[in-house]
Amino acid sequence: MTWQRETFKKIKQIPREEHVLPGTSLCAGCGGLEALRLAAKVLGDDVVYVNAAGCFTMLAAYPFTPFKGSWLYTTMGSAPAGAQGVRDALDVLIAKGRLPKRDDLKVVVLGGDGSTYDMALSSTSGAIYRGLDFYYFCYDNEAYGNTGVQLSAATPYGARTTTSPCSLQHPAGTIQEKKDIFEIWRAHKPPYIATVAPRYPLDLAEKFARAATFTGPKLFLALSACPTGWLYDPGETPEVAKLAVETGLWPLKEAINGAVTHTYIPKRKPVEEYLKLQGRFRHLFEPTKQEEAIRHIQERVDAYWRQVNV
């Protein structure tokens, strides 16, 4: 059974109104910001963003903010706990009649992969466990980006970062496999989890619309193609994001109360097409091609889709 979009069938149905305004100091071609821009078209303006330390911290730099909604910068390790405090306080103030219901807000955590996969994992786990009614938006650019691209638990095998350089001992660069945060989240059985990619706006918007029907934790993992860290021309972000999905490296999926559905089944181009676009994988092709490393990446993708069984 193929996954059907119900709210967003055509691109024209995506609202034209912008809720994340341009002119921020984020890098040109930031895939994470593009994913957030699309998400905000569904989330609207009645939002308080609770931010963890990361690239998005620079969205709201005094005296500017690109949002028409509210913002609270917390720490790298505790944005979900900040969401807990805001949500609880809003509930209490509404219940006590000190805040009109019409002033209520959606609470949305913004965290990069460094925060999400590493530092804020216990805080996120706690928030899901408590059934907190909030959104979690992880912009996953597969490295500690804001500090200049260091290895994170989201960095994939074979990528080069400043702290996992390719060397004689480790010619592939990163030797660890990317942590499967989707499955870690899913083990908590929240009502809604999804992966999204900015090059698939209908898929992305549909997932945010579906999430809105659930009370409780709603978690999103957004592919954040990153020209600065992945080393490609900023204009190529759409192509890189597209190939991440089309090679099967970035599966588009959702999990409703733990039940996984793949929302798009790629024909699966060879991973090489994706890897060779990016400077962070260049050492896999030059000066000599590392066939074994590339084959390893391809085999991992093939194995993933075999167990998906579509």
Added chain:
Amino acid sequence: MAGEMMTGNLAAAWGARLAGVDYIPAFPITPQTEIVEALAEWCDCGAMPARFVMMDSEHSMMTAAGAGAAAGARVFTATSSQGLLYAFEVLYSVAGWRVPLVLVNVSRALAAPITLEPDHNDVLAARDAGFLQIHAETCQEVLDSILMAYRIAEDERVMLPVLVNLDGFYLSFTREPVIVPDPEKVAAFLPPLRPAHLGFKASAPHALGVAVLGGTPYTYFRHQMHLAAMNALQVHREAAADFERLFGRRYDVVEGYRLDDADDVLVMSNAFATKGRAAVDAARAKGRRVGLLRLRVIRPWPAEAIVTALRGRRAVGVLDQNLAPGLGGILVQEIAATLYHDPARPKAICSFIGGLGGKNIHEGEFDAIFARMEQAGKAGRGEGPVLLYTEAEHREMEQLQILASESRADR
């Protein structure tokens, strides 16, 4: 004496209950846990109209507390020792958000070695976080200080979080008679929280805790925090006067004991100050003209009150229940700096380190402290840090070392 017998922990919980808090994010740690247990029960049975949430760490707890207060709720939480340090970066963040929450810290010495009994390295580590700090000596003062803390924190001239400190075991688990104030009088003392500039709402979006670029805006906001903290001295004066009028109990930023004709003055804080008072009485009986100054408000630093109390004395001794390895006592540095510019500054300032990990300070040690202060005052030269540790205590330690080495030999 009127009042009901209760522990310092229960008195702290009563403070939060009477303050009518809206929100309590919590996390257990000895010796604080009894506070959040009492609050959990009261929230559960409807005695308190507040939301109680068990968090996943003190770091998360403090973040939720700050965020809840930023959203406009009156927030209370409590921790101790390692918990306070685990929350450390968040202390600075929420103070920068200018949220008027109240945090109770039940002092407990820091690891390593890990222990449960009190000293003040935990709470004094947080002295520069932007929280105001009130250190209580009795269970009654714990309750009363929490009410005063909300009044001061929520004043528009201040808008900073307040930490109320009580000593683990010596207050947390000690029952004393405590008068529970009448809720109607509390309502007269503490107006409802209706902050003009806090709260997240759809009709008035705002951004809090945003990044700044460059030193100028950073400096501006940090200066604002300092000036607000200094305003708290005046706000405390007003709150103390109102508190005395309504409840008949008086609390000042510092408290003197038998200071009037004292030649030498010992400076202490928290529950051990009670031992200090007894020591002053004992020394007076032996003919020494000594007194005690208890520091109650540590942030803002009550410089003027300290100078007023200590100028013209022969010697001042500071009994630090903390140890900065490689320096000595923490509070003696601040006392010395405060007195330096006064022309009538004491002739000697002595530094004593005692009560670490809850270790007792014996009568004989106080005798020695007062004798050394007198000697230093007469010589016009202070001394220290003097690490208080008796021969009897060392004999006990040697027994433990023998046991430790024997058990090692057994393996």
